[in-house]
Every structure is written in C-alpha cells, then in structure tokens.
Amino acid sequence: MFKTIKNDLPASIVVFFVALPLCLGIALASGAPLFSGLIAGIVGGIVVASISGSSIGVSGPAAGLAAIVLAAIVTLGGLENGGFEKFLVAVVLGGIIQILLGLARAGIIAYFFPSSVIKGMLTGIGIIIILKQIPYFFGMDKNPTGDFSFLQVEWDNLISGLLNSLNALLSGNISVGATVVGIIALGILLLWSNVLAKKAKIFQLIQGPLVAVVVGIIFFLVTQGGSLGLLKEQLVSVPVPDSFDSFKGQFSFPDFSAIGDKDVWVIAFTIAIVASLETLLCVEATDKLDPDKNVTPTNRELIAQGTGNIISGMIGGLPITQVIVRSSANIQSGGKSKMSAIIHGFFLLISVILIPTLLNKIPLSVLAAVLFIVGFKLAKPSTFANMYKLGWKQFVPFMATVLPMAITGDLLLGIGLGLAVGIFVILLKSFQNSHFLHKEGEDVNDGKVKMTLAEEVTFFNKGAILKELDNLPENSSLELDVSKTRYLDNDIIEILEDFAHKAKERNINITLVSERGTVENPPSYIEFFKLRPKAS
Structure with a gap:
C-alpha cells in the first residue's frame, strides 16, 4: 500500500477537506449531535478502509440514511429523552446484520443494476452537489454544508431551494465576503488543475484545494471586522473541547436496555438494508470511475461496513456507508490505494483533537468551490x-x-x-436466455478456455460472466465466441473492455470469434461492437 504513497497522500488531503464539512452537515440533517458525524467519518476512514477490499472507496456517515436517522431518533424519544442512545443500539445491530449478509454472500446484488442507472446516479449526485453548494458559495445559508440529502430547514425540496437561491441572488441578499473568497478559491482550483499541475511536479504534490483552504483562512483573518468580513455561520463549525474531560464528554454510548424494543429492531434492519444497498451501488459506481479498473469484493465490503457500523455505534457515531462524493474526490485527486482513505481518517481524528479552532476559520464558500469541481466532474x-x-x-x-x-x-x-x-426496456427488447454463457471446454495442460455467449445477453448476466472471467488462471488463453450473439447489452461490453485491461496484467491472451472473423486481443471492444452488423 505504501508504494503509491506519493499519490495517496495528496489525495487524502483533498478527501479530508471534502469529508469534514460533509460529516458535520449529515449529522445536522440527521438531527444528531455534530460530533457523531465526525466519529462516523473517522471510523469510516480508519476502520472500514483497513478491512475493505476497495482500493479507492471512501466511507463515512451515510447521507442516504439522514431521513431515516432523523425519524428514528424522534421515534425512540428524541435527543433530550435518550432517543439517540437507543438509536445507537440499532446502529450496532445493523452492523451485525451487515456482517451476516456479507458472510451469506449477498454482495452479488450489486451486479443486478445496469450501468445506465449507475451512471445516472453519479450524474444526479453531481448535479445535486453543485446546486446544493450555491447558498454556501454566496454566504446565504447559516447551516454547515451537507451531503446530497435535502433536509435544510428553509428548503422543502431542491426546486424550492434553487428558487430561494435565485431570489436571493437577484435581490442582492448575499454575502460579498463569502462570494469574493469563493470566487478566489474557484479560480485557484481551476488554475491549479488546468495550468499549474501540468507545469511542474510541485503543483501535483501540493494540491489546489489545500492552497484554496489556506487562502480562505488568510482571507478570513485579514478581513475580520471589515466590509468583507465573514460571519461565524459562514465558517466551518467543529466542536472545540476545552479539556480532555470535555472531549470525552462528546462521546455517546448505546443504551442496551432498549435491545428488546421492537422499534429498535425495525430501525436496525432498515439501516442494514438501506446502508448495504447504498454501499453496493457506490461500490459499483466507484469501480466504474477507477482508472485502474480494480474490482471490489462486495461480500468483504459488507463485512467491512458492518464492522464499521458496530464500532461507530458503540462510541456514538452515525451509520456508515461507502460514499460516492468522497470516493470520486479520491479518484479525481489521484488516489491509488486504500492508504488515501485511511490517512484521511487520521487527518479527521488529528484535526478534531489538535486544531479545531483553526478548522473553524475555514470559509464554507471555499469548501463549496471544491465541491463545485467535484460535482462538475461527475x-x-x-x-x-x-x-x-x-x-x-x-x-x-x-x-x-x-x-x-x-x-x-x-x-x-x-x-x-x-x-x-x-x-x-430489457423485457421489451429481448427475452432472457438461461443459457447465456456456456463454458465449452478447458484443457488443464495448455490453459485454453473457450466460452460461447448466447443469442441474448443482458445486464442480468453480469455477475455470472464477471465470475467466470475472474476465475480464469494467469498465463491462459481465452477464446470468446460471440458469432451467435444477436443482442449484447452495453454492460457486458463494458465488462469485456475492463477485463481486457486486467488480462494484460495476468498475461491472458484473448481471441474474439465473431461473424466478421477472428480477432486477437481487440484494442477496444466498444469500438469493435459498434462496427458489427446490426441484427435483423
């Protein structure tokens, strides 16, 4: 893992600055103590990443669970009446259920989602991230920045939030200081990624978001008390303990006397199912974004997430899932191994302990600029x-x-x-052939394997085909016969494209047999199947 530390360390810094406000925002949206979001971020970074088989996935508090958490705490009595402590029991139980799902090999469910839906999820999240940051960029929102769950007090939904933002812009109800430093930060990020990073290695080692944050802190200090000064509500808000005892006092612990409460068990199963589904979809999406085409073992991921949720629940943290916002920021910043996620977790821990006062000088509009770039890339x-x-x-x-x-x-x-x-669409255009993949022969001596795809192959067959391709031994030869295939889903073509990348590393020779003839190791399966004659 340390072989790629020159890539992982800069990426971890970017992920840290993206994760910090998201941890706070999700906790706020969940109606939970702000510190619980930071705990989930730390556990997701250090514990989950250490156990997970994902090279570039980053876990943390689950935005998709914010509404469930909010309702659960209220159902169990509210913050003032011990509802949060009872909710932590559900988090621990949900983690245990996730581990059982992983042991039962339930991770295969991720393969039954078509790539068009995964890409739609990524794009939708990107749009939401951009629109969500508008109020913070212009200093219009008093709440810490959140993830892609719309639970702001003054917003009923995305449309009303966008209309409120536009109305504020047109009426001039914006903070000049927040807007100025946000524009400066955005300019630094664009200059860094499009110009400076291509000029010298020093600009690749020192990341643009870090420079933008430093400039933002300097701007806040210089303009304090002036016309461009920022309000407290326009800055990051991390709890600041005044002693070790007050730091320990920020932790909450589960009230296991509530383990017999049926509501606790209903919430636990809800957390386990929704968190597992969100994690598996994010794993699928993250693997598609990964330039190295690593494939995450989904069953191991469920076990890692379950372990993280048990630990998070035991010390007062929110539920955890793999999160596409942080994972995509990790990929786009050049992260290569799980060390970037682990280091970002330690950064969160160290910052909360040592420099909370300094963190509270970071303008939210600067972080909004960072997320603008992340959202646009998605x-x-x-x-x-x-x-x-x-x-x-x-x-x-x-x-x-x-x-x-x-x-x-x-x-x-x-x-x-x-x-x-x-x-x-699939049911309309084709029927599912149960004999979608036939392994016709394997000669152990010479390592030759022949596979024949049937007439109709859809994304339903993705899991089985991936399994067969992954089981091919190194230094072998694969003959893939698609001469009888009349319909081949785009998902399967993408699998073949990704496998070709891995086949080179495993020294697997691929021979593609089609109605156009035989091709040795096609340079691009996507281009090859574009040129195939259309079936009648």
Whole structure:
C-alpha cells in the first residue's frame, strides 16, 4: 500500500477537506449531535478502509440514511429523552446484520443494476452537489454544508431551494465576503488543475484545494471586522473541547436496555438494508470511475461496513456507508490505494483533537468551490451526449435516474425508478436466455478456455460472466465466441473492455470469434461492437 504513497497522500488531503464539512452537515440533517458525524467519518476512514477490499472507496456517515436517522431518533424519544442512545443500539445491530449478509454472500446484488442507472446516479449526485453548494458559495445559508440529502430547514425540496437561491441572488441578499473568497478559491482550483499541475511536479504534490483552504483562512483573518468580513455561520463549525474531560464528554454510548424494543429492531434492519444497498451501488459506481479498473469484493465490503457500523455505534457515531462524493474526490485527486482513505481518517481524528479552532476559520464558500469541481466532474455535459449516442435503451433509464434525483434529492427514488425503467426496456427488447454463457471446454495442460455467449445477453448476466472471467488462471488463453450473439447489452461490453485491461496484467491472451472473423486481443471492444452488423 505504501508504494503509491506519493499519490495517496495528496489525495487524502483533498478527501479530508471534502469529508469534514460533509460529516458535520449529515449529522445536522440527521438531527444528531455534530460530533457523531465526525466519529462516523473517522471510523469510516480508519476502520472500514483497513478491512475493505476497495482500493479507492471512501466511507463515512451515510447521507442516504439522514431521513431515516432523523425519524428514528424522534421515534425512540428524541435527543433530550435518550432517543439517540437507543438509536445507537440499532446502529450496532445493523452492523451485525451487515456482517451476516456479507458472510451469506449477498454482495452479488450489486451486479443486478445496469450501468445506465449507475451512471445516472453519479450524474444526479453531481448535479445535486453543485446546486446544493450555491447558498454556501454566496454566504446565504447559516447551516454547515451537507451531503446530497435535502433536509435544510428553509428548503422543502431542491426546486424550492434553487428558487430561494435565485431570489436571493437577484435581490442582492448575499454575502460579498463569502462570494469574493469563493470566487478566489474557484479560480485557484481551476488554475491549479488546468495550468499549474501540468507545469511542474510541485503543483501535483501540493494540491489546489489545500492552497484554496489556506487562502480562505488568510482571507478570513485579514478581513475580520471589515466590509468583507465573514460571519461565524459562514465558517466551518467543529466542536472545540476545552479539556480532555470535555472531549470525552462528546462521546455517546448505546443504551442496551432498549435491545428488546421492537422499534429498535425495525430501525436496525432498515439501516442494514438501506446502508448495504447504498454501499453496493457506490461500490459499483466507484469501480466504474477507477482508472485502474480494480474490482471490489462486495461480500468483504459488507463485512467491512458492518464492522464499521458496530464500532461507530458503540462510541456514538452515525451509520456508515461507502460514499460516492468522497470516493470520486479520491479518484479525481489521484488516489491509488486504500492508504488515501485511511490517512484521511487520521487527518479527521488529528484535526478534531489538535486544531479545531483553526478548522473553524475555514470559509464554507471555499469548501463549496471544491465541491463545485467535484460535482462538475461527475455531471459533465459530455456524459449526457455520450449516453444519448448509445441509444434510447441506455439514455431513457439514465434520465429516469437523473431527473428524480435532481428534482427531489432522493438517491433511492432515482435508483428505483431508473432500475424499473431499465428492466422494462430489457423485457421489451429481448427475452432472457438461461443459457447465456456456456463454458465449452478447458484443457488443464495448455490453459485454453473457450466460452460461447448466447443469442441474448443482458445486464442480468453480469455477475455470472464477471465470475467466470475472474476465475480464469494467469498465463491462459481465452477464446470468446460471440458469432451467435444477436443482442449484447452495453454492460457486458463494458465488462469485456475492463477485463481486457486486467488480462494484460495476468498475461491472458484473448481471441474474439465473431461473424466478421477472428480477432486477437481487440484494442477496444466498444469500438469493435459498434462496427458489427446490426441484427435483423
């Protein structure tokens, strides 16, 4: 893991600055103590990343669970009446259930979501991140920045929030100081990534977001008391303990006397199921973003997440999942191994203990600028164009995922509608052939394997095909016969494209047999299947 530390250390700094405000915002949206969000971020970084098989996934407090957590605490009595301590019991039980799901090999569920839905989820999250940061960028919102769950007091949903923001902009109800430092930070980030990072290695080692944050702190200190000065509400808000005893007092512990409460068990199963689903979808999305095409073992991931939730619940933290915002920031910043996630967890821990006062001088508008860049990279206009070019069978499920998420801010609603539309499209255009993959022979002596794909191959077959390809031994030869295949889903083509990358590392020779002839190690499966004659 330390071989890539030159990549992982700068990436961990970026992830830290992205994760810090998100941990606080999710805790606020969940109606929980702010410190509980930081605990979840620390445990997600150090514990979950250490156990997980993901190279670039980053875990932390679960934005998709914020509404569930908020309702659960109220149901169990509220913060004042011990509801949070009872809720922590549900978090611990939910972690145990996740471990059991992992041992039962339930991680395969991730393979039953089409890539158009996964890409739609990524794009939808990107749009939400950008729109969500508008109030903070212009200093209009008094709440710490949150993740992509829309639970702000003054917002009913994304549309009303956007309209309120536009109204504030038009009426001049913005903070000049927050806006100025936000624009400066955005300019630094763009200059760093588009110009300076290509000029010298020093600009790759020292990351743009770190420079933007430092400039933001200096701006706050210089402008205090002036016309460009920032209010306390426009800065990061980390709890500041005045002694070791007050630091220990920020931790909460589960009230196990409530373990017989049926509401606790209902909440525990809800947390386990929703957190597992959100994690598996984020794993699928993160693996697609990974330039090295690593494949995360999903069952191990469930065990890692379950372990993290047990520890988080035991010391007063929120539920944890793998989070696409932090994971994508890690990838885009050049993270190569799990060390970036682990180091970011230690950064959170150290900062909370040693420098909370300094952290509270970071303008939220600077962090909003960082998230603008992250959101844009997830929701590039070119993504819409590329999905449209793939045809309506990919574009319709993609948009069915993006639009509900962008309108309501509900991650699960977007994924559910996108999946429903994707299944409808598949059932409309083709029937599922039970003999989608046939292993015709394997010669142990010469390492030759022949696989024949059937006439109809859809994303339902993704898990089995991935398993067969992953089981191929090193230094072997694969003959892949698609001569009889009339319909090959885009998801399967992407699997073959990703496997070709891994095959080179494992010294696996691939021979593709089609109606156009035989091709040795095609340079691009996507381009190859674009040129195939269309089936009647």
